[in-house]
Amino acid sequence: MKVEQEALVRRCLEGDLSSKKKFYERFSPVMFGICLRYLETKEDAQDLLHDGFIHAFQQLHLFRNEGSLEGWLRRIFVNLALERIRKKSISFQESDLTAADHVPSSFKTEEKLEMQHILTGIQQLPPACKTVFNLFVIEGYSHKEIAHMLNISENTSKAQVFRARNHLQNYLKNKR
Amino acid sequence: MELNRPDQSFDELIRQEMSDFHPTPPEGVWGQIENTIGQNSSIPSSSSGQSLISSVAGKVGIWITAAAISAGSIYFMAKNSHPNISHDSPTVINDSKQSPNTEQLAPADAIQKNMDATETPINKENMAQEKFERKIPSEEKAEPKGSMQQKDVSNEPSISTPIAGVKPEPSQPHQTDHPVASDPKKSSKPIFKEMIEHQIEVNMEHFPEVKFTLTNAHESTINWDFGDGHKQTNGPEIIHNFTNTDTFTTVIKADWSGQENPILLQLPIPSAAKELVPDYFTPNGDHINDVYEIDFKGKKLENFNITITNMKGEIVFSSNQPNFKWDGTRDGNRCSVGQYFMTAQWKEMFKTTPVKLIKPIYLLNQEK
Numbered sequence: 167m168k169v170e171q172e173a174l175v176r177r178c179l180e181g182d183l184s185s186k187k188k189f190y191e192r193f194s195p196v197m198f199g200i201c202l203r204y205l206e207t208k209e210d211a212q213d214l215l216h217d218g219f220i221h222a223f224q225q226l227h228l229f230r231n232e233g234s235l236e237g238w239l240r241r242i243f244v245n246l247a248l249e250r251i252r253k254k255s256i257s258f259q260e261s262d263l264t265a266a267d268h269v270p271s272s273f274k275t276e277e278k279l280e281m282q283h284i285l286t287g288i289q290q291l292p293p294a295c296k297t298v299f300n301l302f303v304i305e306g307y308s309h310k311e312i313a314h315m316l317n318i319s320e321n322t323s324k325a326q327v328f329r330a331r332n333h334l335q336n337y338l339k340n341k342r
Numbered sequence: 343m344e345l346n347r348p349d350q351s352f353d354e355l356i357r358q359e360m361s362d363f364h365p366t367p368p369e370g371v372w373g374q375i376e377n378t379i380g381q382n383s384s385i386p387s388s389s390s391g392q393s394l395i396s397s398v399a400g401k402v403g404i405w406i407t408a409a410a411i412s413a414g415s416i417y418f419m420a421k422n423s424h425p426n427i428s429h430d431s432p433t434v435i436n437d438s439k440q441s442p443n444t445e446q447l448a449p450a451d452a453i454q455k456n457m458d459a460t461e462t463p464i465n466k467e468n469m470a471q472e473k474f475e476r477k478i479p480s481e482e483k484a485e486p487k488g489s490m491q492q493k494d495v496s497n498e499p500s501i502s503t504p505i506a507g508v509k510p511e512p513s514q515p516h517q518t519d520h521p522v523a524s525d526p527k528k529s530s531k532p533i534f535k536e537m538i539e540h541q542i543e544v545n546m547e548h549f550p551e552v553k554f555t556l557t558n559a560h561e562s563t564i565n566w567d568f569g570d571g572h573k574q575t576n577g578p579e580i581i582h583n584f585t586n587t588d589t590f591t592t593v594i595k596a597d598w599s600g601q602e603n604p605i606l607l608q609l610p611i612p613s614a615a616k617e618l619v620p621d622y623f624t625p626n627g628d629h630i631n632d633v634y635e636i637d638f639k640g641k642k643l644e645n646f647n648i649t650i651t652n653m654k655g656e657i658v659f660s661s662n663q664p665n666f667k668w669d670g671t672r673d674g675n676r677c678s679v680g681q682y683f684m685t686a687q688w689k690e691m692f693k694t695t696p697v698k699l700i701k702p703i704y705l706l707n708q709e710k
Contacts, residue, residue, distance in 0.1 A: 186379060190372050195364035202365060212368045219375050281359045288360075294537055303353045304360050317558065318537045326537070331349060334356070 172231045179226055190219055193236060197243050203288060203300050204247035214250060218243045244305055248315065251297055280341070287337040291330050298323055299330035540596075540607050546619070546701035550584040554607055556596060567595040567604070607695045619686075622704035625670030633667040634684075634703065642691040650684045650703070652677070664688065670705050679705050 174192075177185035197218060201211035222242055229238050288296060301307045301315070302323065309323040316323070543553040556564070556578040567573045568582050582594075597604035623634040634650070643664045650659040650668060658672040670677050682703050689696040 183376065183379075187372060187376070190375060194367040194371070198365050198367040199360075199363040203360070203363075208368075212371060215367055216371050216374050219371075220378055223375075223379050281363060284356055284359050285363060288356075303356055306357070316537065319539060319558070322537055322539060331352060335352065 168231070171235050175226060175229060175231065175235065178223065186223060189223075193239055194219070196236060197239060200240060200243045200247065202285070203304065204244070204297065205250065206293070210250070214243070214246060218246050221246065240305070244301070248297070251293065283338055283341045284334075287334045287341075290337065291333055295326050295330040295333065298326035299334070302327045303331075538605050540605065541696050541698060542607060543698040544700070546699070551581055552584060553579070553581045554594060554596070555579045556605065561598045563598060565595075565597045565604075567597070569594060619684075619699065619701055620703070621701075622706050623668075623670065624706045625676070626707055633669050634705075635665070635667045636686065638664055643688040644691060645696065646686070646688040648684060648686040650682050652682055653680065658682065677705060679707055681705075 174185055174189055178189050194215060198211065198215050201214040201218070202208070205211045205214060218239075222239055225242070229235065288299065291299060298312055298316070301312050302309065307315070309320040309327075312318075312323040313320045538559050539557045541555045541557055543555070545551065545553075554566070559578040562577050563575055564578060564580075565573065565575050566580050566582070568584070570584055572582065574580065574582070594607040595604040596607065618638070619636050620631075620634065622631070624631045625633065636648075646664045647662045648660065648666060649657050651657050658677055659668045661668075682705060683700065684703050685698065685700050687696060687698045
């Protein structure tokens with residue numbers, strides 16, 4: 167696996183377009199998934215997919231083959247997504263509590279969930295919640311790391327995950 | 343830190359489900375990328391990579407339906423943006439590190455099929471760079487741009503946050519250094535207004551003056567709306583005198599340029615603060631007002647702490663329990679009659695804004 171990856175990277179670095187295409191085809195589904203999870207619209211996600219790969223090809227010489235290529239790409243895409251979220255003025259319709267925040271969730275995790283519902287559930291989270299939830303639960307960053315990345319306190323990060331989880335659980339309960 | 347098993351298993355479930363989320367990218371994106379990177383490509387593309395397409399397509403085919411649905415739903419959601427909420431809800435979440443996603447590598451033969459068998463030596467510069475970088479424990483560093491690869495690209499995306507930065511690889515040894523610490527000052531403020539942290543400070547000596555602070559905002563011109571007809575532009579810290587306490591509103595708005603809605607600061611104990619927090623107590627053993635305490639009317643508080651100091655500024659009592667009781671003694675000795683200052687801080691559950699309340703209190707011998 168590692169050998170193929172190294173060879174693919176090397177060929178891309180040599181400028182071989184067909185290798186770059188292989189590279190794109192190999193990784194674009196996973197990366198598109200990241201784009202869709204973080205950004206609001208499909209158009210934004212598609213745009214990020216494009217820019218992310220351009221960026222990756224530019225920076226590929228910095229990739230060290232000892233790590234996972236996919237992990238490296240994921241970080242690029244997550245960082246670019248955060249960069250976009252940062253630049254974008256996100257419209258908050260209401261900044262106060264909603265009922266969903268108060269409802270204690272009695273979610274049963276034994277039950278099977280459908281990925282499509284989870285995805286839609288994540289996408290409809292408020293932007294701040296969604297970003298932190300993605301970073302913490304799916305990407306696996308710690309609250310400390312998220313606090314640094316977003317320049318917030320760890321408690322805010324925890325609170326956002328808490329809210330996101332409540333929202334998502336309530337959303338998923340209704341989908342059964 | 344309290345363990346919260348149901349939350350962990352829920353997170354785990356979500357993570358597992360989403361680790362397989364590999365939607366089919368929209369058509370045409372590669373074409374655009376190719377146009378950008380391919381223009382000055384020195385080596386002409388010979389193979390079409392067709393065999394890989396089919397193998398990848400086979401792998402992701404099952405998600406095509408899901409992706410199509412999701413694309414629709416995203417669009418729908420963008421048009422009907424969800425009502426948002428903003429508060430720092432209290433939470434005890436286990437801080438344990440989540441394990442990153444497992445790798446989803448394509449079948450090895452798919453890539454190998456199109457690989458050139460001949461080994462091309464890496465040039466010395468790259469080797470040197472690799473050796474250098476191996477000594478750095480953190481992951482890939484974002485290096486200054488300017489190597490040969492980048493000259494070919496015209497519309498490069500600008501990234502102010504270093505790519506470096508981010509998650510250490512699961513395969514790598516545990517790393518205690520913070521991965522994004524390399525460039526912590528790049529973003530000066532949180533990316534969402536609702537992540538701005540704030541505090542309300544009420545000094546009862548100056549009541550109804552209230553001090554509002556946006557603790558991690560760095561804007562210099564913030565439009566404050568106090569809800570009593572008074573608006574003012576100031577930095578992230580402002581003192582407002584609610585001259586007419588009848589109009590003491592509970593929501594204060596802070597806003598600046600940008601399309602987001604303003605930050606809402608909630609005054610948790612408006613004018614009622616006066617009655618809620620007693621002015622005096624009489625620790626004389628007559629069972630009336632013998633201890634100093636605050637009745638929070640059953641409200642759930644978090645991050646509570648109170649300190650009571652004497653006129654010299656010495657702390658005579660402190661507690662982090664909202665149901666504290668001060669019996670007027672310090673280390674077992676009765677404190678003298680007179681004035682003291684209490685400083686209490688707390689945040690009400692499900693309220694946005696932490697409160698700091700400063701109030702002079704009186705230790706008396708008998709009821710007034």
